[in-house]
Amino acid sequence: MQQYLYLIPALPLAGFLVLSLAGRYLSRNFIAGIGAGSICISALITILLSARFLQSPPETGAYTQVLWHWFSVEGLVSNISLRVDSLSLVFICIITFIGALIHIYSIAFMREDRDYARFFASMNLFVCAMLMLVMADNLVLLYLGWEGVGLCSYLLIGFWYETPGNYRAANKAFVITRIGDTAMIIGLFLLFKELGTLYIPDVLARATQHFSSGADGVTLIAILLLCGGMGKSAQLPLQTWLPDAMAGPSPVSALIHAATMVTAGVYLIARMHTIFELSPVAMQITAIVGAVTLFVAGCSAMVQTDIKRILAYSTISQIGYMFLALGVGAWSAGIFHFFTHAFFKALLFLAAGAVIETLHHEHNIFKMGGLRKTMPVIFWTFTIGAAALAALPLVTAGFFSKDQILWYAWSAGGGHPVLWALALAGAFITALYSTRLILVVFWGEMKTTPGHLPSRVMTVPLVILAFFSVAAGWIEWPHNILHVDLFSEEVQHVLPATVLKEGLPAEIVFQLIAVVVSLIGIYSGYSLYYGQSPLLQQWKQSPTVMSVRDFFFSGWRFDQLYDALIVRPFLFITRINKSDISDKLYTAIANVSMLLNRQFSVTQNGSLRWYVTGVLIGILFIITLQLLL
Amino acid sequence: MAPIHAHTVLVVAAILFVLGLAGVLTRKNILFMLLSVEIMLNSAGLAFVAAGARWQQPDGQIMYLFILAMAAAEVSVALALVVQIHHQRKSLDIDQLKELKD
Numbered sequence: 001m002q003q004y005l006y007l008i009p010a011l012p013l014a015g016f017l018v019l020s021l022a023g024r025y026l027s028r029n030f031i032a033g034i035g036a037g038s039i040c041i042s043a044l045i046t047i048l049l050s051a052r053f054l055q056s057p058p059e060t061g062a063y064t065q066v067l068w069h070w071f072s073v074e075g076l077v078s079n080i081s082l083r084v085d086s087l088s089l090v091f092i093c094i095i096t097f098i099g100a101l102i103h104i105y106s107i108a109f110m111r112e113d114r115d116y117a118r119f120f121a122s123m124n125l126f127v128c129a130m131l132m133l134v135m136a137d138n139l140v141l142l143y144l145g146w147e148g149v150g151l152c153s154y155l156l157i158g159f160w161y162e163t164p165g166n167y168r169a170a171n172k173a174f175v176i177t178r179i180g181d182t183a184m185i186i187g188l189f190l191l192f193k194e195l196g197t198l199y200i201p202d203v204l205a206r207a208t209q210h211f212s213s214g215a216d217g218v219t220l221i222a223i224l225l226l227c228g229g230m231g232k233s234a235q236l237p238l239q240t241w242l243p244d245a246m247a248g249p250s251p252v253s254a255l256i257h258a259a260t261m262v263t264a265g266v267y268l269i270a271r272m273h274t275i276f277e278l279s280p281v282a283m284q285i286t287a288i289v290g291a292v293t294l295f296v297a298g299c300s301a302m303v304q305t306d307i308k309r310i311l312a313y314s315t316i317s318q319i320g321y322m323f324l325a326l327g328v329g330a331w332s333a334g335i336f337h338f339f340t341h342a343f344f345k346a347l348l349f350l351a352a353g354a355v356i357e358t359l360h361h362e363h364n365i366f367k368m369g370g371l372r373k374t375m376p377v378i379f380w381t382f383t384i385g386a387a388a389l390a391a392l393p394l395v396t397a398g399f400f401s402k403d404q405i406l407w408y409a410w411s412a413g414g415g416h417p418v419l420w421a422l423a424l425a426g427a428f429i430t431a432l433y434s435t436r437l438i439l440v441v442f443w444g445e446m447k448t449t450p451g452h453l454p455s456r457v458m459t460v461p462l463v464i465l466a467f468f469s470v471a472a473g474w475i476e477w478p479h480n481i482l483h484v485d486l487f488s489e490e491v492q493h494v495l496p497a498t499v500l501k502e503g504l505p506a507e508i509v510f511q512l513i514a515v516v517v518s519l520i521g522i523y524s525g526y527s528l529y530y531g532q533s534p535l536l537q538q539w540k541q542s543p544t545v546m547s548v549r550d551f552f553f554s555g556w557r558f559d560q561l562y563d564a565l566i567v568r569p570f571l572f573i574t575r576i577n578k579s580d581i582s583d584k585l586y587t588a589i590a591n592v593s594m595l596l597n598r599q600f601s602v603t604q605n606g607s608l609r610w611y612v613t614g615v616l617i618g619i620l621f622i623i624t625l626q627l628l629l
Numbered sequence: 630m631a632p633i634h635a636h637t638v639l640v641v642a643a644i645l646f647v648l649g650l651a652g653v654l655t656r657k658n659i660l661f662m663l664l665s666v667e668i669m670l671n672s673a674g675l676a677f678v679a680a681g682a683r684w685q686q687p688d689g690q691i692m693y694l695f696i697l698a699m700a701a702a703e704v705s706v707a708l709a710l711v712v713q714i715h716h717q718r719k720s721l722d723i724d725q726l727k728e729l730k731d
Contacts, residue, residue, distance in 0.1 A: 606730030608662075608723050612653055 002058075005065040005082050007045055008092065009131035011038040015124040023117025035120025036103035039127055043096035050089055054490070061085050061493050064137065075196060076140075083137035083200070087494040090335060091134040091260075091267055094342045098259050099127045101461035105350050106251040108457035109357065113249075119159060123255070126152035130260050134267055139188050139198040142271075146184070146232070149261045150177050156252040157245045169244040176241040180231015184268075187224030190217070191275075204274040211278050222275050222282030226289070229265025234316050235323055236293040240558050242316055243300075246308040250353025253308060258315045258345040263338050266322045270335055273495055276326075283414050287327025291409070291422040294320030296556055298429035302436070303552045306363045307352045310437055313555075314389060315345055317426060321405050324423060328415045330408035331495035332488035337405055339487065340397035340472045344388035347465035351382040354454040354462070355441065362448050365437065370446035377459045379442050381466040388469040390434035390522055391427060393515045397473030402427065404478065406514045407507055413499040420510075424517055431521025432528075439529040480507050638679035645672035659714065659721045663707050670700045 015038030019031060026034075053063065062085035070078040084092065103123060110119050129148025136142040158170030192198055194217055195206045211218040229235070234242035245257050256262070269276060269286065276283055294317045301313035318341050325334030355371065355378060356363060372379045388398035406427065410420035476487040488497075528536050539545040551557060603614070645668055652665025674693045681689020715721055 604730055606727035608726070609654055616650070616654075 002063045002065060004045060005049070005063055005084060005135075006067055008042050008049070008096065009082075009128050009135060011042045011045075012124040012128040012131070014038060016121050016128060019117045019121035019124065023121060026117065028111070028116055031117045031120055032107040035117075035124060036100070036107055038124055039096060039100045039103045042127070042131075043100040046092050046096040049084070050093055053084070053086070053089055057493070062088075070141070076192060076198065078138055078140040078198070080141060081137045082135040084135055085494050086490045087267075087270055087335065088134050090339055090491065091263075092131060094339060095127060095130050095134065095260050098342055098346050098465070099123075099255055101464055102251045102255045102259075102346060102350065105254075105353075105458050105461040106249075108455045109251055109353060110249065115159070119156075119249070122152055122155045122159070123252070126156065126256060126261070130264075133264055137200055139191070139200060139203070142200075142268075143185065143188065146228075146264060146268075147181065149256070149264060150174065150181065150232070153177075153245070153256050153261055156256060157248040159248055159252065163247070166247040169241075169247040173241040173245045176238050177231040180228045180238055180265075183224045183231070184228025187221050187228065190221050190224065194221070200271065203272075207274045207278060213278050214280055215278070218275060219279040219281050222272070222279040223285065225268060225272055225275065226282060226286055229268045229323075230289065231265075232268075233262050233265030233319050233323070235265065235289050235320060236296060237558070239293060239297065239316050240555060240562065243309050243312045243555060246306070246312050250308070250349055250356065253312070254346045254349035254353070257312065258349050259342040262315060262319055263322065263342070266319065266326065266334060266338050269323075269326045270331060270495060273326075273331060277329075277496065280414070283327050283329065285327070287324050287409075287414055287416075287419055290320045290323025290325070290327055291419045291426075292320075293317065294324065294426040295422050295429075298426045298433070299552045300555045302429055302433045303549050305365055307356065307365050307368075307437070307441065308349070308363060310365070310433060311345070311348050311352060314430065314433065317430065318345065318389075321402060321423065321426070324409055324419060325405045328408055328412040328419065329496075330405065330412045330498045332491040332498065333401065333404040333408050335491055335495070336476055336487050337401035340388065340401040340469070343465055343472050344385045344396075344398055344469040347381060347385040347462060347469055348389065350458075350462055350465065351378050351385060354378050354458055355382075358450045358453060359448045360451055365440045367447050368441045369444040370442070371450070372442040374446075374450050375453060377462065378454065381459075381462040382442070383438055384466040384469050386434040386438050390431040391514075391518045392522070393518070395470060397469050397471070399518075400473030400476055400478070403511055403514050404476075407478075407510045408498060410510065411500050411504050411507075413501065415501065424514065427514060428517050428521040428524075431518040432525045435522045435525025436529045439525065443530065478507065478511060480511075635679045635683035638682075639676060642672045642676040642679065645669075645675065657722050657724060659711055659723055659726075662723065663704070663711065667700060667704065670696055 015034050018034055019026075023031060049063070062083050064081065064083045066079050066081040068080050070080050072078070103120070106119065106123070110116055113119060126149060129145045129152060131145070133142055133145030133149060136145060154170050154174040157173050158167050160166055161170075188198065191203060195203055195210055197203060197206065207218065227238075231238045242257060242262065246253055248257070276286065297313045297316035297320060301310050301317060304310045304313060318337070322334045322337050322341075325331075325337060355368065355375070358371075358375065358378075359368060362368065384396070388396035390396075391399040391402040393399050406420065406423050409415050409423045410417055475484065477484040479485070527533060539549075554560065603610075649665045649667075649669030649672060652668065653662050656662045656665060674696045677689040677692040677696070679689070681687065681692075711721065714726070718725070
């Protein structure tokens with residue numbers, strides 16, 4: 001099985017090459033076949049591979065395959081080589097499996113689009129780059145994948161580049177993630193300087209010997225890597241690009257900006273867990289960033305009106321949970337939340353895409369309504385997704401993963417009551433806006449008449465995802481309810497087990513609080529948005545409530561803040577330095593030469609007599625010199 | 630006949646040279662300018678011959694032969710050009726031939 005490892009990223013790459021080189025000569029069916037087929041075969045191979053991996057785990061804990069030698073410079077040896085351990089396996093499964101479903105969905109979703117081949121080419125390239133990111137055995141190759149997914153994200157956000165403003169969203173996403181990338185590459189340089197290797201197993205092994213716990217060097221490296229993760233995973237303060245990234249087609253939002261790429265930061269931190277464990281400060285920062293982000297983004301999600309922006313903010317908020325879990329040292333809980341979140345968030349985006357498509361590209365949820373009867377499949381799958389997002393107890397996957405994080409936010413080694421309180425507030429807000437979304441979109445009276453209903457090619461992936469949004473949680477139960485921990489057992493081959501604090505109340509107390517809070521959230525959403533709520537009308541009159549709402553709506557004014565702090569001063573500097581001071585010397589040289597040229601070219605006036613005079617004067621000059629000297 | 634001093638010949642050559650130069654500078658007609666150039670060449674030849682006679686060396690006369698050959702070649706090319714210019718421009722006025730400028 002090990003020798004087929006390379007096929008998993010190679011097939012999407014082949015798909016990309018065929019579609020980008022020959023796409024314009026192929027029929028639509030053929031393009032769809034190649035685009036979706038390559039990912040589906042990758043997914044099949046992955047499933048076979050994981051079955052083999054789980055049945056008879058390799059002795060070293062990982063499948064490895066060295067494809068070829070890339071380069072070696074001054075002791076830095078980089079190979080194009082793959083390494084799949086249980087952490088990578090989780091990511092590969094999600095990427096290929098959800099990727100395959102989203103590609104199948106896209107066959108119908110993008111059917112009418114002019115650039116069918118370009119879409120599938122970019123999507124295939126994205127899957128390839130993302131697989132390289134998670135399968136790389138050294139950090140250089142990981143960085144290649146890291147930049148590759150950034151590029152594809154840029155290409156796909158700006159996919160409809162003719163719509164005004166989309167290119168701006170694409171640029172914003174690229175530039176802001178670039179800030180994180182720069183921090184990350186500096187972190188990699190430092191890591192190489194300190195440890196002399198970027199081969200991941202060696203890095204992790206040497207780090208414990210080289211650094212003492214809490215040393216400045218390792219803290220700096222961990223914080224720089226965290227900044228890289230914050231950029232890619234849209235965490236505070238680099239989160240502003242993700243809501244705008246919704247300019248891309250819905251399948252892109254589902255795959256890249258919800259299920260996979262934005263969790264690259266989570267993967268990076270989990271992969272480098274030894275470095276982070278050596279630095280308690282960096283762990284604390286990770287947890288705080290996650291907790292603050294989940295709260296801030298949750299508040300914004302609560303008041304948005306664009307269906308995709310609601311989901312975008314909720315993605316930021318859910319990734320905040322993952323960061324929180326990683327930060328407090330609940331490694332497997334963070335990865336488990338990634339696992340369940342990928343299913344229900346992809347489901348929500350795809351269902352939202354179907355709704356938007358059916359309602360003639362209407363994004364505003366308050367112009368939807370009453371779709372429960374007309375689109376039953378979409379309604380049920382969307383409801384399951386939203387229930388998972390709201391962590392409806394025991395029946396949804398979201399509950400199992402989020403409950404763990406809430407419990408560990410206090411009880412794990414790095415946990416703190418404040419983190420727990422923020423996470424709990426986030427859980428309440430999540431339940432509230434999920435309910436709001438369902439009620440506003442699917443209940444009430446119909447405000448826009450639906451067009452073509454989505455075909456079966458689109459609904460079948462939704463049903464499969466809905467099944468997993470429920471079932472994916474069953475492989476890991478809370479310890480006190482049922483002793484099933486397939487997921488954490490597997491992941492803990494790679495990641496350290498969570499250390500618990502002593503002397504805390506029983507886990508069941510926390511679980512009950514979490515359950516009650518999310519139920520209250522759902523009930524508040526129900527009482528506010530089911531029918532006409534007098535409280536809501538009252539709020540709409542009150543200027544204080546409305547100004548708070550506007551504040552949340554603009555994403556806590558982060559865009560304006562960055563505009564005032566960075567963009568405008570930068571533009572100001574460029575304006576005063578338009579003629580570029582450092583260029584003055586070079587333009588001066590050019591100007592002097594031009595002046596001399598003008599002076600001398602006057603002498604070339606075409607008159608023979610003038611030239612003869614010149615020769616004569618020259619001769620006289622030379623003779624005079626001879627006589628004098 | 631009294632021997633002529635090389636000094637005297639050089640003065641004659643210098644006068645001839647200046648005459649030629651003045652012709653090149655002041656004449657408007659290309660043909661006359663060409664004649665003036667010939668005069669200058671000949672003055673140089675005369676100076677060579679005089680110098681050869683003064684030092685009893687053959688070099689001066691050899692140089693004169695070179696100048697003669699060069700002048701013949703030059704005149705043949707220059708006259709052809711003059712004919713062409715006259716053919717194309719219907720004029721030999723040097724002040725009207727000023728196209729070759731910056």
